[in-house]
Amino acid sequence: MKSPNSIYGRRDSVRSTPDRVTNSPCSFYSTSSSSHKSTSQRNPVKIAARSVAGAFITCFTPPETKPSKGVHDSDEFKAPSDASGAGSVRRRGSNRGIYSSSKDSIHTREPGSSKFTMAEIYKATRSFSPSVKIGQGGFGTVYKGRLEDGTFVAVKRAKKSVYDKHLGIEFQSEIRTLAQVEHLNLVKFYGYLEHEDERIVVVEYVPNGTLREHLDCMHGSILDLAARLDIAIDVAHAVTYLHMYTDHPIIHRDIKSSNILLTENLRAKVADFGFARLAADSDSGATHVSTQVKGTAGYLDPEYLRTYQLTEKSDVYSFGVLMVELVTGRRPIEPKRELKERITARWAMKKFADGDALLILDPRLERTAANNLALEKILELALQCLAPRRQDRPSMRRCAEILWSIRKDYREISASDIHSLSSYSIRSTSLREE
Numbered sequence: 499m500k501s502p503n504s505i506y507g508r509r510d511s512v513r514s515t516p517d518r519v520t521n522s523p524c525s526f527y528s529t530s531s532s533s534h535k536s537t538s539q540r541n542p543v544k545i546a547a548r549s550v551a552g553a554f555i556t557c558f559t560p561p562e563t564k565p566s567k568g569v570h571d572s573d574e575f576k577a578p579s580d581a582s583g584a585g586s587v588r589r590r591g592s593n594r595g596i597y598s599s600s601k602d603s604i605h606t607r608e609p610g611s612s613k614f615t616m617a618e619i620y621k622a623t624r625s626f627s628p629s630v631k632i633g634q635g636g637f638g639t640v641y642k643g644r645l646e647d648g649t650f651v652a653v654k655r656a657k658k659s660v661y662d663k664h665l666g667i668e669f670q671s672e673i674r675t676l677a678q679v680e681h682l683n684l685v686k687f688y689g690y691l692e693h694e695d696e697r698i699v700v701v702e703y704v705p706n707g708t709l710r711e712h713l714d715c716m717h718g719s720i721l722d723l724a725a726r727l728d729i730a731i732d733v734a735h736a737v738t739y740l741h742m743y744t745d746h747p748i749i750h751r752d753i754k755s756s757n758i759l760l761t762e763n764l765r766a767k768v769a770d771f772g773f774a775r776l777a778a779d780s781d782s783g784a785t786h787v788s789t790q791v792k793g794t795a796g797y798l799d800p801e802y803l804r805t806y807q808l809t810e811k812s813d814v815y816s817f818g819v820l821m822v823e824l825v826t827g828r829r830p831i832e833p834k835r836e837l838k839e840r841i842t843a844r845w846a847m848k849k850f851a852d853g854d855a856l857l858i859l860d861p862r863l864e865r866t867a868a869n870n871l872a873l874e875k876i877l878e879l880a881l882q883c884l885a886p887r888r889q890d891r892p893s894m895r896r897c898a899e900i901l902w903s904i905r906k907d908y909r910e911i912s913a914s915d916i917h918s919l920s921s922y923s924i925r926s927t928s929l930r931e932e
């Protein structure tokens with residue numbers, strides 16, 4: 499999901515304010531962090547961290563924000579008590595000439611077809627009822643819908659006012675890309691509709707909000723580091739799939755926390771392929787695609803900004819920014835902070851280089867041995883992803899492998915933490931009994 503500060507500037511809203519953390523309903527742990535010195539002080543990567551910290555671009559605008567609105571299945575998608583849903587479909591349909599063509603009067607799709615009819619869309623969204631509106635982005639408005647067979651979907655309706663040549667290309671790009679991908683950690687594509695000036699994409703409805711909303715504590719509880727690590731791995735799997743296992747490599751181009759949707763079980767699904775672009779075909783000898791710069795400020799690969807040459811490593815860079823976001827809880831750009839903390843990745847890499855990595859851990863996370871170690875390891879990986887030159891960045895597949903090993907260590911240390919805590923409590927109980 500693109501945010502208002504995307505380069506292409508057709509942004510209406512994102513869901514939360516940069517300083518929402520301070521107003522958050524989540525509980526905070528106190529941070530007596532200044533006494534901690536991280537092991538990265540001795541780490542040879544700290545020189546690299548300094549150079550990365552110095553390489554960030556600062557010309558960004560603050561994100562504009564708007565809270566999201568939840569739509570509950572039970573309220574909005576009960577069987578209509580009267581014919582109002584269908585009636586309004588017909589009214590709107592006839593006004594807009596929806597039923598004037600015999601093609602569009604077909605109410606049901608061919609089984610397996612990804613071409614929706616306007617009637618189906620109206621029915622699914624209760625004629626785009628404001629009560630089922632779940633979001634607003636650069637592409638347009640997003641509605642929660644329910645198909646005839648009961649499947650919940652997100653219906654993305656392109657803005658008419660901005661349906662220009664560019665958006666037409668973007669729509670086609672989204673369709674082509676969505677139609678060919680299928681992965682557990684990617685939002686599933688169900689179909690699309692192009693009718694007169696309507697451009698609609700129907701995708702899997704993912705019920706638990708965006709990662710950014712969770713980091714902003716808009717869903718009540720704070721994501722612990724284990725959950726954040728799982729999310730990073732899910733994203734790395736999805737992007738590895740796009741880069742390596744589709745018919746043709748696909749560059750997502752807009753990896754960011756508001757484009758990562760979460761399921762009830764906190765599994766991540768990467769969304770919004772509106773900017774996705776097929777990567778250069780390595781068989782033909784090409785190594786990059788030359789293109790206009792698109793993406794979101796704060797996540798953009800500086801080499802892509804400089805050269806307009808897009809490769810899979812631009813996604814790796816954005817993923818580096820995302821990892822910093824995951825461990826700090828901060829947005830990539832925090833305009834209200836003091837100057838040296840405004841670009842979160844630069845600030846974090848500087849702290850890491852200075853051996854103060856523990857100072858950047860999201861203050862709402864516990865300072866356990868497992869968390870501290872995982873933090874250091876994740877920052878080390880982020881540092882590689884944020885390398886100014888793309889050839890110095892790891893592949894997304896390598897990122898996934900490294901994250902697996904971080905998770906393995908994390909689980910082992912967490913288990914031994916729990917074990918030593920429980921043996922401590924057994925010991926102290928038996929001491930009291932004596």
Ligand SMILES: Nc1ncnc2c1ncn2[C@@H]1O[C@H](COP(=O)(O)OP(=O)(O)OP(=O)(O)O)[C@@H](O)[C@H]1O
Pocket residue numbers: 499500501508509511512513566632633634635636637638639640652654685701702703704705707708756757759769770
């Ligand atoms: N598949 C989905 N399942 C559930 N909610 C979704 C889905 N897709 C989008 N949303 C909701 O709609 C909001 C807007 O999504 P959308 O992708 O159109 O816009 P955006 O990412 O905020 O901005 P942009 O269109 O500029 O990328 C999201 O933030 C999310 O809350």
